[in-house]
Amino acid sequence: MTAVDTPRSATPVAGPARPDVWRAFTALLWRDVFVTGREFVPFLLQVVLQPVFLLFVFGKVLVELGFASSAYSGVLLPGVIALAAFLTALQNTAFPLVIDFSFTKEIEDRLLAPLPTALVAVEKIVFATARALVAAAVMFPIGWWVLGTLPVTWSDVPLLAVFLVLGSLVGAAMGMVLGTFVKPNRINVVFAVVLTPLLFTGSTQFPWPALDQLRWFQVVCAVNPLTYLSEALRAEMTPDVPHLPLPVCALALAGFLAVFGVLSLVGFRRRALD
Amino acid sequence: MDAAVEVRELVKRYPGRPTNAVDGVSFTVDRGEVFGLLGPNGAGKTTTIGVLTTRVLPTGGTARVAGVDVAADPVTARSRLSVVPQRSNLDRSLTARQNLVFHAAYHGVGRAERNRRADELLERLGLGDRGGDRVDDYSGGMAQRLLIARALMHAPQVVFLDEPSTGLDPQARLFVWERVRELRDTGVTVVITTHDMEEAAALADRVGIMDHGRLLALDTPAALTRSLPGSATVDVDVERAPGDSDDALLAALGALPQAERVEPVADSGGLRARLYLSADAATTVGPVSEVLAARGARLTGVRIGEPSLEDVFLSLTGRELR
Numbered sequence: 001m002t003a004v005d006t007p008r009s010a011t012p013v014a015g016p017a018r019p020d021v022w023r024a025f026t027a028l029l030w031r032d033v034f035v036t037g038r039e040f041v042p043f044l045l046q047v048v049l050q051p052v053f054l055l056f057v058f059g060k061v062l063v064e065l066g067f068a069s070s071a072y073s074g075v076l077l078p079g080v081i082a083l084a085a086f087l088t089a090l091q092n093t094a095f096p097l098v099i100d101f102s103f104t105k106e107i108e109d110r111l112l113a114p115l116p117t118a119l120v121a122v123e124k125i126v127f128a129t130a131r132a133l134v135a136a137a138v139m140f141p142i143g144w145w146v147l148g149t150l151p152v153t154w155s156d157v158p159l160l161a162v163f164l165v166l167g168s169l170v171g172a173a174m175g176m177v178l179g180t181f182v183k184p185n186r187i188n189v190v191f192a193v194v195l196t197p198l199l200f201t202g203s204t205q206f207p208w209p210a211l212d213q214l215r216w217f218q219v220v221c222a223v224n225p226l227t228y229l230s231e232a233l234r235a236e237m238t239p240d241v242p243h244l245p246l247p248v249c250a251l252a253l254a255g256f257l258a259v260f261g262v263l264s265l266v267g268f269r270r271r272a273l274d
Numbered sequence: 275m276d277a278a279v280e281v282r283e284l285v286k287r288y289p290g291r292p293t294n295a296v297d298g299v300s301f302t303v304d305r306g307e308v309f310g311l312l313g314p315n316g317a318g319k320t321t322t323i324g325v326l327t328t329r330v331l332p333t334g335g336t337a338r339v340a341g342v343d344v345a346a347d348p349v350t351a352r353s354r355l356s357v358v359p360q361r362s363n364l365d366r367s368l369t370a371r372q373n374l375v376f377h378a379a380y381h382g383v384g385r386a387e388r389n390r391r392a393d394e395l396l397e398r399l400g401l402g403d404r405g406g407d408r409v410d411d412y413s414g415g416m417a418q419r420l421l422i423a424r425a426l427m428h429a430p431q432v433v434f435l436d437e438p439s440t441g442l443d444p445q446a447r448l449f450v451w452e453r454v455r456e457l458r459d460t461g462v463t464v465v466i467t468t469h470d471m472e473e474a475a476a477l478a479d480r481v482g483i484m485d486h487g488r489l490l491a492l493d494t495p496a497a498l499t500r501s502l503p504g505s506a507t508v509d510v511d512v513e514r515a516p517g518d519s520d521d522a523l524l525a526a527l528g529a530l531p532q533a534e535r536v537e538p539v540a541d542s543g544g545l546r547a548r549l550y551l552s553a554d555a556a557t558t559v560g561p562v563s564e565v566l567a568a569r570g571a572r573l574t575g576v577r578i579g580e581p582s583l584e585d586v587f588l589s590l591t592g593r594e595l596r
Contacts, residue, residue, distance in 0.1 A: 027379035113380035
């Protein structure tokens with residue numbers, strides 16, 4: 001017959017003792033990049049439209065109409081960039097996993113690839129983070145275009161990048177927790193119940209330290225990981241606005257990452273294996 | 275040579291369930307064999323395959339595929355086995371050919387080699403001109419063929435097919451059967467699950483019959499049916515002598531030592547008698563003919579009914595397969 005089967009079937013000796021796990025991981029990642037590459041414009045529209053409108057209405061329209069001061073756009077821009085990154089990461093693990101595990105089962109072929117199940121989950125998180133970073137990156141020129149200024153210098157980039165990666169990883173892990181623990185028929189409800197509060201308690205539209213007038217709300221915002229990403233970006237981009245110290249933000253995000261990282265792997269394993 | 279699949283005292287109990295889905299199953303599949311697991315839905319076939327393909331964690335017992343303990347080293351096991359699932363799980367973001375190529379990439383097959391294999395398998399499975407299509411545009415039969423092609427992309431040693439022809443039209447089903455036979459010819463071990471006894475009899479070298487999580491019988495289809503007393507039948511069409519009666523003639527046939535019982539078969543033109551036999555059907559035809567000749571009756575037709583796996587299942591469980 002054909003040569004396709006002959007290498008191993010004709011002489012049934014074992015192949016390589018251990019499959020190349022790293023190669024399988026990069027192939028999974030390449031699959032996701034390849035698929036995204038073909039629909040890059042829809043992807044961009046999907047991730048930037050909401051932050052663009054937020055920025056435009058609150059940072060531009062309200063300022064032009066005199067309801068907000070121009071200083072407010074300095075508060076808003078870092079928050080909107082944080083929001084774009086965090087929500088993109090969250091949605092890019094949660095939605096696809098619900099669909100994959102409950103309906104199309106498309107992920108099964110990847111679960112049967114020769115790598116540990118946890119690494120399939122890690123790949124999803126890494127890829128969602130990569131998409132989130134693209135979303136965050138395009139927000140900078142958009143911010144400059146909408147607001148007319150961009151309070152960033154090249155020396156800010158390394159720290160911004162570190163925090164955007166950290167924050168996106170937390171968002172992706174949270175998305176995986178939602179996507180794997182929530183029953184598929186409840187996912188719409190859960191998203192409505194989770195996303196809206198996340199959006200408005202993430203200190204994206206206000207600096208968290210200024211909330212000491214509204215103590216209970218400050219406490220609520222403190223349990224939203226997005227708060228620490230917004231505050232970190234604010235500390236770097238607009239240090240004159242009151243903000244949390246960077247080490248506090250780093251510590252909080254690392255803590256959230258540890259918790260949601262473990263939970264997401266547990267949830268993924270539960271769905272992947274019976 | 276070690277076995278392709280080795281299952282020992284396999285037990286799977288899903289959390290919160292009162293009974294074991296798989297309840298102490300043991301069997302061995304030789305290399306190059308086509309092995310069928312036959313049983314009704316819920317018999318534990320798919321769970322057994324799930325354990326063997328590393329997707330279900332066993333509660334007890336051991337399972338080895340291509341020499342690898344699937345619970346202890348699932349990663350290596352996955353590189354040596356492949357799965358053709360019951361329902362298409364093709365990657366709908368990719369074309370048919372890309373489905374094959376990416377699958378091979380996950381398994382570490384080099385770029386030139388995976389492209390070559392993809393083209394070759396598309397051709398072999400009759401999809402040569404449809405490789406660039408979205409899999410959404412594929413019919414059920416085409417999707418099934420593409421799933422088989424995908425399963426072969428990393429040259430596995432053992433291929434598992436879960437209900438391979440469920441929902442396919444007869445032509446597509448025969449095509450799939452042909453491909454399964456081809457696999458055996460190339461030395462690949464094939465394990466299929468099916469609730470279709472015709473499929474099991476047509477494809478499998480050996481069949482394991484499962485029900486309620488247990489393996490009830492395991493042998494070649496021929497041996498399984500041979501082991502079944504009283505299910506071989508002979509139908510005889512008779513033109514009886516004038517003056518003889520149907521009842522008397524049936525009684526005379528029933529007196530044959532090979533006949534367990536005799537019944538007239540309804541809605542046939544003349545008299546048709548069905549003899550249920552304890553012996554081989556073919557050797558009974560002679561004595562039947564002699565009995566009829568002695569009564570002046572004429573034998574006008576004979577039909578031999580061999581027992582099927584369906585009858586084997588019925589006798590093992592007291593229930594119909596479907």
